[in-house]
Amino acid sequence: MNFFSRLKEGLNKTRENLTRRVGELLAGSSRLDDDFFDELEEILLTADVGARTSMELVERLRREVRDRKITDPAAVGSLLQEEVARMLGEEVPRLVWAPEPPTVILVVGVNGAGKTTTIGKLACRFAREGKRVILAAADTFRAAAGEQLAVWAERAGAGLIRHQAGADPAAVVYDAIQSARNRRADVVLVDTAGRLQTKTNLMEELKKIRRVMERELPGAPHEVLLVLDATTGQNALSQARLFSEAVGVTGIALTKLDGTAKGGVILGIAAEMGIPVKLVGLGEGPDDLKEFQPRDFAAALFSGLAGEKEE
Structure with missing residues (x-):
């Protein structure tokens, strides 16, 4: 099954919540008046697109309808898909790599979002590409996190830097960077504890980790990935704001997209935060973490609505 098909399947719940209702609106409307656009905005809100983005x-749709002199509501489906794709960005966002190895990727997010699993999947992918990978177990407060990361390290054939429970996470990161230099590793993936974004002291600890990275390896971290659980809807947007303020998030990894009706939150993150969604999780397997493709996402989300051909 190709990426488009997987994405379309994964978005089933979101499509039921959003696209089906938009289709009913288009089919049941005779003109493009204020009532039509008000109802469309309400549908977007219920799909967790967010008030401002909706x-x-x-x-934008009003302007396009006016400028193109469109009067048929059925034509709005293709326009909506176009605008969503434009809002998400024209290009496929890629992970940033250091000019010279090692590349350091800091992974942050709240408990249960899927940080450790996302790191494991990335480690497996990089290893398949022939890269030398080191995992840094900087979540020293949850013993299970280190055990889980050890399993992924073994599966990927990656190195693992781990300290005893309760150790200073910044010390783990320091050792991981030194180890990466000594082993000539290509990439260091740093796991962090599940931060409650409202806890100032925990955010300060993340800032300390970042300072250690910057001091030991100029230019690091080269990527700060925020892992967000798509099922949390608008809470994901507030997490993006707070983590971005603390450590300068450069990309989003959106997990559990295959199990939510709230996939519209991707639009809010892209439009309001200006942070690109770089990875999406479409399942539990090692190969189920995929690069985010804006146009494929828009096409899969509105599949059947605008009469496009399915791939």
């Missing part, structure tokens, strides 16, 4: 998207 208003912006509907306003």
Whole structure:
């Protein structure tokens, strides 16, 4: 099954919540008036697109309808897909790599979002590509996190830097960078504890980890990935704001997209935060973490609505 098919299947719940209702609106409307656009905005809100982004998207559609002199509601489906793709960005966002190895990728997020699993999947992928990988178990407060990371390290054939429970996470990161230099590793993936974004002291600890990276390896971290659980909807947007303020998030890895009706939150993150979604999780297997493709996402989300051909 190709990426588009997997994405379309994974978005089933979101499509039921969003696309089906938009289709019913298009089919049941005779004109493009204020009532039509008000109802469309309400549908977007219920799919966790977010108030600001929903208003912006509907306003864009109003302008396009006016400028193109469109009167048939059925034509709005393809317009909506176009605007969503434009809002998500024209290019496929890629992970950033250091000019010279090692590349350091800091992975952050709240408990249960899927950070450790995301790191494990990335480690497996990089190893298959022939890269030398080191995992840094900087979540020293949850013993199970280190055990879980050890399993992934063995599966990927990656090195693992781990300290005893309760150790300073920044010390783990320091040792991981030194080890990466000594072993000539290509990439260091840093796991961190599941931060409650409202806890100032925990955010300060993340800042300390970042400072250690910057001091020991100029330019690091080269990527700060925030792992978000798609099922949390608008809470994901607030997490993106707070983590970005603390450590400068450069990309989003959105997990559990295959189990949520709230996939519309991707639009809010892209439009309001300006942070690209770089990876999406479409299942539990090692190969189920995929690069985010904006146009494929828009096409899969609105599959059947605008009469496009399915791939």
